Amino acid sequence: MAVMQYREALNLAMTEEMERDDRVFLMGEEVAEYNGAYKVSQGMLDRFGDRRIIDTPISENGFAGIGIGAAMVGLRPIVEFMTFSFSYVAFDQLVNNAANMRYMSGGQFSVPIVFRGNSGIAGNLGATHSHRPEALYAHFPGLKVMMPSTPSDAKGMLKAAIRDDDPVIFIEHENLLGDKGEVSEDPDFVVPIGKADVKREGSDVTIITYSRSVITSLKAAEKLEEEGISAEVLDMRTIRPLDLDAILNSVTKTHRAIIVEENWPYCGIGAGVADRIYRAAFDELDAPIQRVTAKDAPLPYNRRLELDMLPSVERVVEAVNQVLYR
Amino acid sequence: MAHAQTEAKPIVEREQALDWLRQMLVIRRFEERSAMLYQRQKIGGFCHLYSGQEACAVGSIGVLRDDDYVITAYRDHGHAIARGMDPKAGMAEMLGKAAGCSKGKGGSMHFFQVDRNFMGGHAIVGSHIPLAAGFAFASKYRGDDKVTLCFFGDGAMDQGALHEAFNMAGLWKLPVIYVVENNMMSMGTQLHRHSAVLDLTQRGGPPYGFSASIAVDANDVEAMAEVTLEAANRARAGEGPTFIEAKTYRYRGHSMSDPMKYRTKEELEKARERDPISLYEVVLRERGWVDDESLELMQAEVKEQIDEAIRFAEEAPEPELDEVYTDITVSPYIPQE
Ligand SMILES: Cc1ncc(C[n+]2csc(CCOP(=O)(O)OP(=O)(O)O)c2C)c(N)n1
Numbered sequence: 001m002a003v004m005q006y007r008e009a010l011n012l013a014m015t016e017e018m019e020r021d022d023r024v025f026l027m028g029e030e031v032a033e034y035n036g037a038y039k040v041s042q043g044m045l046d047r048f049g050d051r052r053i054i055d056t057p058i059s060e061n062g063f064a065g066i067g068i069g070a071a072m073v074g075l076r077p078i079v080e081f082m083t084f085s086f087s088y089v090a091f092d093q094l095v096n097n098a099a100n101m102r103y104m105s106g107g108q109f110s111v112p113i114v115f116r117g118n119s120g121i122a123g124n125l126g127a128t129h130s131h132r133p134e135a136l137y138a139h140f141p142g143l144k145v146m147m148p149s150t151p152s153d154a155k156g157m158l159k160a161a162i163r164d165d166d167p168v169i170f171i172e173h174e175n176l177l178g179d180k181g182e183v184s185e186d187p188d189f190v191v192p193i194g195k196a197d198v199k200r201e202g203s204d205v206t207i208i209t210y211s212r213s214v215i216t217s218l219k220a221a222e223k224l225e226e227e228g229i230s231a232e233v234l235d236m237r238t239i240r241p242l243d244l245d246a247i248l249n250s251v252t253k254t255h256r257a258i259i260v261e262e263n264w265p266y267c268g269i270g271a272g273v274a275d276r277i278y279r280a281a282f283d284e285l286d287a288p289i290q291r292v293t294a295k296d297a298p299l300p301y302n303r304r305l306e307l308d309m310l311p312s313v314e315r316v317v318e319a320v321n322q323v324l325y326r
Numbered sequence: 327m328a329h330a331q332t333e334a335k336p337i338v339e340r341e342q343a344l345d346w347l348r349q350m351l352v353i354r355r356f357e358e359r360s361a362m363l364y365q366r367q368k369i370g371g372f373c374h375l376y377s378g379q380e381a382c383a384v385g386s387i388g389v390l391r392d393d394d395y396v397i398t399a400y401r402d403h404g405h406a407i408a409r410g411m412d413p414k415a416g417m418a419e420m421l422g423k424a425a426g427c428s429k430g431k432g433g434s435m436h437f438f439q440v441d442r443n444f445m446g447g448h449a450i451v452g453s454h455i456p457l458a459a460g461f462a463f464a465s466k467y468r469g470d471d472k473v474t475l476c477f478f479g480d481g482a483m484d485q486g487a488l489h490e491a492f493n494m495a496g497l498w499k500l501p502v503i504y505v506v507e508n509n510m511m512s513m514g515t516q517l518h519r520h521s522a523v524l525d526l527t528q529r530g531g532p533p534y535g536f537s538a539s540i541a542v543d544a545n546d547v548e549a550m551a552e553v554t555l556e557a558a559n560r561a562r563a564g565e566g567p568t569f570i571e572a573k574t575y576r577y578r579g580h581s582m583s584d585p586m587k588y589r590t591k592e593e594l595e596k597a598r599e600r601d602p603i604s605l606y607e608v609v610l611r612e613r614g615w616v617d618d619e620s621l622e623l624m625q626a627e628v629k630e631q632i633d634e635a636i637r638f639a640e641e642a643p644e645p646e647l648d649e650v651y652t653d654i655t656v657s658p659y660i661p662q663e
Pocket of ligand 1: 029058060082086089401449450451452478479480481482483507509511512513580
C-alpha cells in the first residue's frame with residue numbers, strides 16, 4: 001500500500017497496464033510533452049516514448065475514430081479527452097461506432113478501448129465545460145461507464161477498464177484529482193466492472209451515489225450520525241452495468257433510499273436507478289425514494305450561482321430527513 | 327507579407343489611426359489587469375489572455391461596418407473591445423456580475439454583445455466556425471451585403487467542423503472572412519507538431535474554392551486592416567469567402583494556469599521586439615501623428631478607463647440566485663425536477 005493522489009493512481013494504473021501489455025497505448029491532446037493538461041500522464045512520455053504516448057491535434061472525432069479502428073484490429077488504446085465536454089465532438093464515433101460495432105458485426109469485432117478524462121462541475125467554467133456526460137453514455141447499450149470516487153478505486157477500476165474487451169467510458173472528476181488515499185501497489189489489484197461498494201455502513205437509510213457526490217454524501221452521513229441517524233453510503237462505481245444486487249441488498253436492510261448525483265434530474269442516473277428499485281423492491285420501501293441532483297439549468301459562470309446549483313451536504317441531509325419523515 | 331509599415335499612403339486617416347492605437351492599449355491594459363485580478367481570485371475559471379495579438383483584432387475589426395458580424399473563440403476579450411464593448415461590461419463579466427456583458431453567466435470565455443453584432447466568444451474549439459458560415463448564409467439569403475468576420479487559433483484548423491464549414495462557405499460563395507490567428511501554438515503544442523502542412527494558407531483557402539488565401543504580418547495593424555478590407559469588398563461583391571493567416575504571437579501562457587514550460591525566455595524576448603503596439607507607435611511618430619506628450623496622455627487616459635472599469639465591476643452586484651432559471655428558454659422556463 002502507498003498513499004497517493006487520485007491522479008497518481010490513474011497514472012499508475014496506465015503505467016502498469018502498459019508495462020504488462022505492449023498493445024496498450026495512450027493518446028490525446030497534450031498527454032505527452034505537456035505531461036497531460038491535468039498531469040494525469042505525468043512522466044509517461046519519458047517512460048514509454050512517443051510510439052506509445054501520443055499527442056494529437058485538437059481533432060476529437062478523428063482520434064477517437066482512429067482509436068476505435070486500432071482497437072478493432074487488436075490494439076488496446078486509452079484515449080484521453082482533456083475534459084469530457086469535448087467528447088461530444090467525437091459523439092458520433094463513440095455511439096455509432098464504438099457502442100454498436102460488436103452487435104452489428106454479429107460479434108465479429110471487439111472494441112477494447114478506454115475513453116477517459118475528467119468531467120464535472122469544477123468551478124466557474126461555464127456551460128460548455130461543466131458537463132456530466134454519464135447519463136448520456138450510459139444510455140447506449142454496448143458502452144460500459146465507470147466513475148471512481150477514491151484513489152484506490154481509480155487505480156483498480158481503470159485497470160479493469162483497460163483489460164476489458166469492450167469500450168469503456170471512464171469518467172474522472174476534476175475535483176478529485178488531488179485527493180489522497182491508500183492505493184494497492186499490487187499489479188494485479190483490480191476492481192471489477194459492475195461491482196458497487198459500501199463506503200460506509202448504516203442501517204436507517206441508503207444513500208446511493210458515485211464520483212464526487214460520494215464525498216458529499218459521506219460528509220452528510222457524519223452530520224446525520226450526530227443527529228442519531230445511521231446512513232449507509234453506497235458507491236455505485238460502475239454506472240453501466242448497474243450493480244442492482246448491491247443496491248437491493250442495502251435497500252432491503254434500510255428500507256429507505258436517496259440518490260445523489262451532480263447530473264440534471266430529468267432522465268438522469270437517479271431516474272434510471274429509482275426505476276429499477278421500484279420495480280424490484282417496491283414492497284421493501286418505507287418511503288418514496290428522494291433524489292438530490294444539480295438544478296435543472298445550464299451551469300452559470302458566477303460562483304455563487306454555481307455552488308447553489310450543486311448537491312450539497314445540506315441538501316443530502318434534507319433529503320434523508322424527508323425519507324425518514326422527520 | 328508585402329505590406330511595409332511605412333507605405334507612402336496609409337490606409338487610415340489620423341483620427342482612425344489614433345483610435346486603433348488607443349484600442350490596442352486598452353486591450354493590453356485590460357488583459358494585464360485581468361491577470362492580476364485572476365491571481366487575486368476575483369476572476370475564476372479559465373482565463374485566456376490576448377496580449378501580443380492586439381493588432382489582429384483591432385486592424386481587421388477596424389475596417390468593418392457596424393452591421394457586420396464578428397465571432398471568435400474563447401480568447402475573446404480583445405475582439406470584444408475592438409468591436410466596441412465597454413470594458414466595464416467585460417470586466418463585470420469576468421467578475422461574474424449581473425452587469426456583465428453576459429449577465430455573469432458566461433465568464434471570460436463567453437463574452438456576447440448583440441447590439442454590436444458581436445456574436446460571442448466560444449469555448450469548444452472549432453465549434454463556432456460553422457456558426458460564422460451561418461451568419462453569412464443569412465446575409466446571402468436576405469440579399470443584404472453584410473460580411474461575417476470569424477477568428478480562431480491555429481489549433482482549431484484541426485477540427486472537422488472547420489473543414490465542413492469551409493467547404494460549404496466556398497461552395498455557396500458565402501460572404502465570410504476566416505482569420506486564423508496563427509500564434510504558432512495550440513495550447514502547449516507547436517504548429518509543426520499538430521499540423522501536417524505548415525503553410526496554413528494551403529490548408530485554409532485553396533481546397534475549398536475561396537476567393538483568396540493570404541498570409542499577413544498581424545503585428546502590423548494596418549496590414550491586417552488592408553487585407554481584411556479587400557476581403558470584405560470581395561465578399562460584398564459576391565465573390566465569396568477569404569482565408570487570412572494572421573501571423574502573430576501570444577506573450578502569456580495558453581491560459582492563466584499554464585506555466586509555459588514549452589518555450590524559452592529568449593523566444594519570448596525576441597517576439598516582444600516586434601510588439602504590435604510599439605511598432606505602431608513608431609509608425610505614427612514617423613507620420614508626425616503622435617509625440618511623447620500625446621502618447622503619455624493617451625496612456626494615462628487608458629489607465630483611468632481600465633481603473634474605472636475595475637471599480638465598476640467590483641462594486642456591481644452579484645446576480646440573484648433565481649437568475650439560474652432565466653434565459654434558458656423563452657419564458658416561462660419549467661424546470662423538470
Ligand atoms: C473541442 C475542444 N477540445 C479541446 C479543448 C481544450 N482547448 C482549449 S483551447 C485549446 C488550444 C487551442 O489553440 P488554438 O486554436 O491555436 O487557439 P489559441 O489558444 O492559440 O488562441 C485546447 C486544446 C476545447 N476547448 N475544445
